[in-house]
Amino acid sequence: MTTVEDAHALVKTPVHMRILERPRATTGPWSWFTTVDHKKIAIMYATSAMFFFLVGGIEALAIRLQLAAPAGTILSAARYNEFFTMHGTTMVFLMGMPLAAAFGNYFLPLMIGARDVAFPRLNMFGYWVFLFGGIFVYSGFVFGGAPDGGWFGYAPLTSTPLSEGFLPGRGADFWAVGLIMLGIGSVATAVNFIVTALNMRAPGMTMMKMPVFVWMMLVVAFLTLFAMPPLTAALIQVFMDRNFHTNFFNATAGGDPLLYQNLFWIFGHPEVYILILPGMAIVSEILPVFSRKPLFGYSVVVFSGIAIGFLGWGVWAHHMFATGIGPVATSAFSLSTMLIGIPTGVKIFNWLATVWGGQVRLKTPMLFALGFIAQFTIGGLSGVLHSIVPADTQQTDTYFVVAHFHYVLFGGLVFAIFGGIYYWYPKIFGKMLNETLGKLNFWLMVIGFNLTFFPMHFLGFEGQPRRTYTYSKGMGWDALNLMATIGAFVIALSVLVFLVNVIFTARRGDLAPEDPWDARTLEWLTSSPPPEYNFAEIPVVTHRDEFWHRKYTEDDEGRLVKLPASDAAAIPRRREPGEPHNIHMPSPSYWPFVLALGLPIMGYGFVFKWWWLLAIGALITFFGLNAWTIEPASEEHH
């Protein structure tokens, strides 16, 4: 029998059996491939996700150009179907989720006063899997067909073997394998966030003193952890049906197409909350700071978030109201869908009450947060209309639904993300983004967004189905479609303004003050950008909004009183990257990168049935995994 001690000995001995010298550099270009620093990984997540955001946006512009007038000829039917599929897939898996991972990575450890996440190498692995997965899905464009079965990839359209020609190319294979890969990365990140938030909080930070941002990321991580497995199962079945003639979804052989929909939406609806809760998380941090008031009803906001997380598992079949699942099931899911509107509404009212009576500073982050509230509410209300099942049978799969979820995910999530970028940019890069350009960015986006998506509500009622590459002249949809197309280009312009702002700031932006927004949470209790180890001394927490309480207190009437400057609220000076320190940090590593690199190689092996390539990929993965296992998390000090 092996004892625990034996096991420890086994882990420790191979330390000297090094294959490669361990990387040491924490600066320079190569360090980006080996870094385990959560802040660097966050920046990589954000940059890659913003790149995919631009690509998905260009796809959207092409779609809007095609639909600007009836019988458009910009895109062929095949190309259009690839573009709407990749637009959705990109915005969900390659923009929304990784940007949430970026914010979570950067701020979750900082906000709880930790020096890194619980599993730094797993964190790095999650990023590289995401990047390789994204490139893999897109590589279909050059290797025999991009995904074209919709981001939801309904079987049997996607699961029927290629030889039947239901879909023109190999797209569905790239889609299924790529999403399995992305799922692996998401689960790795989710586990990491959960363990970090539960175990690595600074002394004194009880659960109910955690910033709402951390709470919401924790809920998101749990949702991700449990939502990815059913999706993975469904994707494996699709791939098997397509390539190995299994019949999971083939009705003529006794399979069940609705099984796919149940599996997909058991993932897919929690996924909606996986996307929107990070938006709510960001907004819940911005609103109090720019109102100079604490979040109204902290515990209610936290528990509504948790309630949304739980109820989110019980509403999946509202995506299936038209499939004929019967009046009892539709009634049940109608009621659960109505129910989930309540905690969502509660949050909106609490946010408004937070701003009420505050000293509201209308800086760019605040504008985006306010835009979030207004637009997300519109999306939420059209969502409530969907719970009226009979009405939903008129709305589902029309432009009304396109309007609905863009109000939630663009008007909501994307606005929150931009707000978050403007808010935390000085923290991450030590420079302020330009306010004038920021406001221009915001107003162009508000105008463009509403011009694009508001008319779509009407188009849906007037009978225009989604996912159609063409419509005919006599349908009377011309004007509203043209309006939507113009709006899309205004959005593009606003994103361009944002890029100009970033470049302008990099060239000659103002250095950020230490506490530019008079902030509340712990990430501001260190220099901007923070040193590798975040905090030279781990802060001891006594209050919710700890940093704020080191600067202010309340008088008997609840009014704000400024405390005299103290050491407790002093922000340490900015450190140069690579400046020596005595704090023990996890060491960089090659292996998560190597392990992640094996996965897409295996993926190509599967898609093209090149078993030799599959074997090579598997070897690389196995090698990376083993080398990782025998390598200690951090080296001893020398």
Next chain:
Amino acid sequence: MLDRMQRLRRGAVTTVGTATLVAVLASCGGTGPNNGQNALHPAGSSARKILDLMNPFFWVAVVVGAAVVGMTIYVAVRFRERPGEDRSPVQTHGNIVLEVSWTIIPFLILAVMAVPTVATIFNLAKIPKGPNVIHVNVDARQWFWQYEYTDKGAQFFTANEMHIPVHQPVVLTLTSPNVIHSFWVPELAGKKDVVPGHPNTLTIEANRTGTFLGQCAEYCGLSHANMRLRVIAESKSDYAQWIREQQTPLPETAVSRFNTLAKPWGCTTCHSITSATKDVGAKIGPNLTHVGDRDAFAGDIYPMQLDDLTKWIYDAPGRKPAGPLKSWMPAFAKRGMTMGQAQEIAKFLLCDTTTNPRLHPECR
């Protein structure tokens, strides 16, 4: 006292706000184009029930939405920081009464919404029975609709264009041998998915005569956008007349002529045509017996005219994207068909299958 600038600014904000609200409400009030496919112009009992159910809650949603958007703008403007000002806002952490009330009020509104919703769900799920109920099997193909009328004394196949009598329930049985589609004629009823292995039923009933358009509403591949349909609701006597026409077999001479024309190209591998004694061909493509009677073809996307029909027969994949789909009309042009031959077949289909050749000027 407000100074002049402030008053002006407030006036401007109010005006712009009100104007936007009015514009939004006005656009909500309109019901859009008469395109035959508009869910806001219900012409069927089911579509009417759905709109009546949704309407009050739609307006509740509009009011709540306007209130929240208005409130967001209001708090931002009302509590904004003025230059040089250092306010010390009261640090409210919450208010139990307020928070409980904005939990309970939405709950009550939703409870009120739930009752008629569930009632309507069960009401619409009822399948009518009786002698005046008409039954049609709808088989969704990539990418057209095949209809099989199944009632006693009125049995035949047709495609894309469905005729129904007004004020009479029609029960559709929806099946698909390939992928998932969705049958949707917004002015008559909500959509119902057509799922392989799960036959669904949908009841439609027109409250007035007219042509109602629809199209596939579940993404079903390359030509999903080109899978349209029409339902023509007509008076009882017109409907009876149509049924008689559809059941009239083609003369034997016509079927023979079709066989001669179509043989080199193998049309009957997929299409069927019926005379009194013969039912020739397969039911993979649309039935051609009275194709000349329909208003449109190819998934209801091209008008039934000689020119369009000729081009279609000459090069179908060029007229409607199909990719590598196995069961699809080939490009006969590539198999040596001349435009003249295509026109000959088209003319036959247009003029010799119709029960009323006078419909088509090309046939005179």
